Structure formats: structure tokens, C-alpha cells
Amino acid sequence: MYSLGDIVRLLLYLVGLIGFGAFNAAYLSLLERKQSAWMQLRRGPTEVGPWGLIQPVADGLKLLSKQILLPRDVNVPLFLLAPIMVVVPAIVSLVTIPFSETLVAHRYNLGLLMIFSFGAINIFALLIAGWASANKYASIGAVRVVAQNIAYEVPMLLVVIALVMVTSSFDLVEIVKQQGGGCWHWNLLKLGANPMMPASFLIFFICMLAETNRAPFDMVEAESELIAGAFTEYSGMGFGLFFIAEYVNILIGCSLATILFLGGWDCPFGLFPGPHWFLIKMYALCFTVVWVRWSFPRTQFYGLLNLSWKILIPLALVNLLLTAVMLKLVP
Amino acid sequence: MINYFKEIILGLRTLAIGMRITFVRMFHHRVTLDYPHKTVTMTPRFRGHVILKVADAKPKCIVCMACQRACPSGCIKLDGEKREGAARKSLTSYTLNFTTCSLCGLCVESCAFDALEFSKKYNLTSMHKEDYQAIDLLQQAGGGK
Numbered sequence: 509m510y511s512l513g514d515i516v517r518l519l520l521y522l523v524g525l526i527g528f529g530a531f532n533a534a535y536l537s538l539l540e541r542k543q544s545a546w547m548q549l550r551r552g553p554t555e556v557g558p559w560g561l562i563q564p565v566a567d568g569l570k571l572l573s574k575q576i577l578l579p580r581d582v583n584v585p586l587f588l589l590a591p592i593m594v595v596v597p598a599i600v601s602l603v604t605i606p607f608s609e610t611l612v613a614h615r616y617n618l619g620l621l622m623i624f625s626f627g628a629i630n631i632f633a634l635l636i637a638g639w640a641s642a643n644k645y646a647s648i649g650a651v652r653v654v655a656q657n658i659a660y661e662v663p664m665l666l667v668v669i670a671l672v673m674v675t676s677s678f679d680l681v682e683i684v685k686q687q688g689g690g691c692w693h694w695n696l697l698k699l700g701a702n703p704m705m706p707a708s709f710l711i712f713f714i715c716m717l718a719e720t721n722r723a724p725f726d727m728v729e730a731e732s733e734l735i736a737g738a739f740t741e742y743s744g745m746g747f748g749l750f751f752i753a754e755y756v757n758i759l760i761g762c763s764l765a766t767i768l769f770l771g772g773w774d775c776p777f778g779l780f781p782g783p784h785w786f787l788i789k790m791y792a793l794c795f796t797v798v799w800v801r802w803s804f805p806r807t808q809f810y811g812l813l814n815l816s817w818k819i820l821i822p823l824a825l826v827n828l829l830l831t832a833v834m835l836k837l838v839p
Numbered sequence: 840m841i842n843y844f845k846e847i848i849l850g851l852r853t854l855a856i857g858m859r860i861t862f863v864r865m866f867h868h869r870v871t872l873d874y875p876h877k878t879v880t881m882t883p884r885f886r887g888h889v890i891l892k893v894a895d896a897k898p899k900c901i902v903c904m905a906c907q908r909a910c911p912s913g914c915i916k917l918d919g920e921k922r923e924g925a926a927r928k929s930l931t932s933y934t935l936n937f938t939t940c941s942l943c944g945l946c947v948e949s950c951a952f953d954a955l956e957f958s959k960k961y962n963l964t965s966m967h968k969e970d971y972q973a974i975d976l977l978q979q980a981g982g983g984k
């Protein structure tokens with residue numbers, strides 16, 4: 509059973525993680541604005557604070573000060589539930605993310621599974637948001653999110669299953685531990701276990717982009733087609749919560765990619781492993797996520813589904829079979 | 840089957856090229872001008888509202904009324920007087936109704952004494968229409984006394 513100390517520790521971690529999540533949501537949005545500006549030869553926010561560093565605070569205040577409108581036909585309980593449903597799983601998923609061997613809120617031997625199951629709630633929340641809004645753009649966005657997330661959940665899970673076959677553990681701490689001691693031990697480069705590891709990392713990353721509804725897969729929001737998709741009718745902090753959840757989900761996705769493929773807190777050349785390496789790798793991936801968004805236009809919807817069903821899923825299946833064969837052949 | 844893989848490789852290659860371009864772009868020089876803090880100088884042929892030219896701290900205008908007559912919209916109202924000891928008439932008032940001015944330039948062209956020109960002002964805003972219904976050009980040119 510849990511002792512009082514454990515519960516206090518868990519609560520403190522939870523507060524810390526909520527703070528961490530909120531801080532990252534704020535500053536990833538700033539990174540997004542700055543980086544997109546740099547890539548387009550602009551300068552991004554510069555007015556609020558030095559180099560615009562206080563900008564997220566201003567954005568937050570703006571969203572907080574706005575009224576939460578309830579349009580006439582919305583289904584009020586569901587409409588209000590959706591933003592909460594989207595943000596809570598995102599925060600809860602952070603609980604099992606190990607920042608280092610000891611720095612983890614709750615080490616759970618099914619951590620990986622838990623993150624995926626909480627991640628699935630995200631789809632429901634967006635579906636509910638779109639449906640409850642009683643708005644045709646929101647409904648289209650909601651329908652798209654289901655089609656898209658189901659399509660991309662499959663290859664993602666297939667890749668992860670193959671990985672779990674290699675690590676034979678769902679425990680994130682254990683998975684990272686197995687990759688300790690330099691970048692040649694990372695799952696990304698464990699070609700002995702499966703020569704398709706780099707490809708499976710790529711599949712995982714693409715699916716992660718699609719699961720978090722990031723451009724070029726942002727069919728849910730698709731502001732040029734659907735106004736704001738599932739979020740059309742939300743204002744003020746209702747919208748703000750979706751916004752925070754989007755960035756926290758990116759954070760979780762990048763953390764997961766770091767843990768599963770890039771050795772978590774392990775140093776690439778075997779020196780000074782620690783949480784700083786975890787953060788460096790994770791933010792490098794976050795940078796890449798933003799980089800991808802501002803490099804490519806949104807795909808068309810059938811292009812999106814084709815990519816999943818015709819390319820990613822077959823490759824993921826081959827990857828799975830190959831891993832199984834290699835496990836039998838290479839003892 | 841070969842085509843399938845060719846397509847994937849080609850796709851990945853083009854994606855990589857795209858990402859390289861955006862990455863390199865991050866280190867280009869910025870084209871943004873920090874507008875309220877920095878402004879560009881206006882091009883020579885830019886037409887702001889007309890202003891009176893000044894020579895020896897006095898408007899060059901000799902009150903011949905040609906500009907008032909030339910203006911198709913009747914924007915210009917001016918008046919002058921013959922002062923003791925002055926060789927020519929002096930302006931006592933010169934107002935421009937900028938709300939109807941079409942910036943056609945007929946007034947500038949009609950002035951035989953090179954006393955009018957277009958200004959380079961473009962930061963003009965006001966919450967009151969009156970502010971632009973009678974711009975006192977004489978005052979802007981330094982009073983005229």
C-alpha cells in the first residue's frame with residue numbers, strides 16, 4: 509500500500525508536472541511562433557518583454573479575460589466537458605514519463621500502455637468537442653479526427669509492439685536502462701535486433717505527428733478549410749485548454765520517442781547521463797515537430813489515409829515480422 | 840513493387856529537401872522592419888497631402904489663387920493681404936480639406952511659383968473627421984508672419 513510520504517510525493521510531482529506542462533505549452537507556442545517567423549524571414553513576437561519572451565503570458569491573459577461563449581444549439585455538458593477531457597489525460601500521461609532513473613512521478617510497469625490508453629481519450633475528447641458544438645465545420649473536424657487517429661494508431665502501435673518485443677518490457681524506466689552506455693546501444697541503432705529500427709523510428713515520428721494533429725496532418729483544425737475545425741465554437745480558455753493540450757501532447761510524443769528510440773536520459777557518448785540529456789533530445793524533437801509543420805503544406809485527406817494504410821501499416825507489419833524472425837534467429 | 844519503394848524514396852528525398860530549405864532560411868537576414876520603431880524613407884514620387892513650400896522662413900505662396908481655382912474638389916481655401924513694405928501679398932490663411940482631396944496634383948501643377956508640393960506624411964490617423972476637414976497648412980509651414 510501507499511504510505512503518506514508516497515502520496516505527498518505523488519501530489520508534489522503532480523503539481524510540478526502540471527507546472528511543467530503549462531510552462532512548456534506556453535513556451536512551445538512561443539517557439540512555434542518564433543521558429544515559423546525565422547523560417548519565413550520574419551522576426552516573430554518582439555514587443556512583450558526582451559525578444560518577446562513574455563509573450564505567452566500576454567497570450568494567456570488575453571485568453572483568460574475572454575468570455576466563454578455558449579452558442580444556442582450546443583450540448584452544454586459535453587461542450588464544457590470536452591476541453592477538460594482533452595487536457596486531463598495529457599497531464600496524467602506525464603506522470604509515467606521518466607526524466608531520469610529516479611526522477612519519475614510514478615514508475616509503473618505498464619507505463620507505455622498507460623500512455624497509449626490515455627492518448628486514445630484525446631480522440632474522444634475531440635470527437636465530443638466537434639459533435640457538441642452543433643456546427644458543421646466542427647462536425648467535419650470531429651469526423652476527420654476519428655478517421656485520422658484510427659488510421660495512425662495502427663502503425664504506431666505496430667511499431668511499438670515490435671519495440672516491446674525487443675525490450676520485453678512496458679516499463680519506461682526499464683526500456684531506457686536497456687539502452688544505456690552510448691548511442692550505439694540506443695534502440696534507434698539496435699540493428700542487431702532489427703535492421704529496420706531507423707525506419708520504425710521514422711514511422712513512429714510520423715504517426716506521432718498525426719496523432720497530435722500537427723501539420724501536415726492537422727486535418728482536425730485545418731484553419732484554411734474548416735475555420736478551426738473541432739474548436740470552431742470555443743472561445744477564451746475553452747480554446748486555451750485545447751491549445752495547451754496540443755502542446756502537452758507534442759511534449760509527451762517527443763518524450764516517448766526519446767525514451768523508446770533515443771535512449772532517454774542516456775548520453776550519446778557515454779558521459780554524464782542525466783535528465784539534461786533527456787530534455788535536450790526531447791526539445792530537439794519538439795524543434796523538429798515545429799520545423800516539419802512550417803516546411804510542408806497540409807496533405808489532402810485521402811493522401812493522409814493513403815500514407816497510413818498503403819505505406820506505414822505495411823512497413824510496420826514487415827517490421828513486426830522481421831523483429832519476430834530476428835528474435836528467433838539471433839539469440 | 841519497385842515503383843512502390845521508388846515512390847517512398849522519392850517522397851522522403853523531397854521532404855528532406857524541403858526541410859533543408861526551411862532550415863537554411865532560419866539563418867538568412869530578416870526582412871521585417873520594426874515598423875513603429877523604424878520606418879522607411881518614402882519614395883520621391885509618393886503623394887502625401889499637399890504642403891506649402893517655405894523660403895527664408897516664409898511660405899513662397901503669393902496668393903495668386905490659381906491652386907484654389909484648379910482644385911476639382913474645392914479642397915483649398917486661402918486668403919491673403921498686402922502688408923506694409925512687402926513686395927507681394929502675404930498669406931493669412933491656407934486650409935486644405937483632406938477628406939475630399941483626391942491627391943490629383945492639379946494644385947501643385949497649377950502653381951507657377953513653386954509654392955506647393957506633396958508631403959511625405961503617411962502616418963495620418965484620427966478619431967475625428969474634423970481633424971482632416973481643415974488642415975491648416977499655413978500653420979504647418981511656420982505661421983507666415
Ligand code: SF4
Pocket residue numbers: 889909910911912913914915939940941942943944945946947
Ligand atoms: S491634389 Fe487635387 S484634389 Fe487635392 S488639393 Fe490638390 S488639386 Fe485639390
Ligand code: SF4
Pocket residue numbers: 899900901902903904905906907917949950951952953954955
Ligand atoms: S498657386 Fe501657388 S502661389 Fe498661387 S495661391 Fe496657390 S500656392 Fe500660392
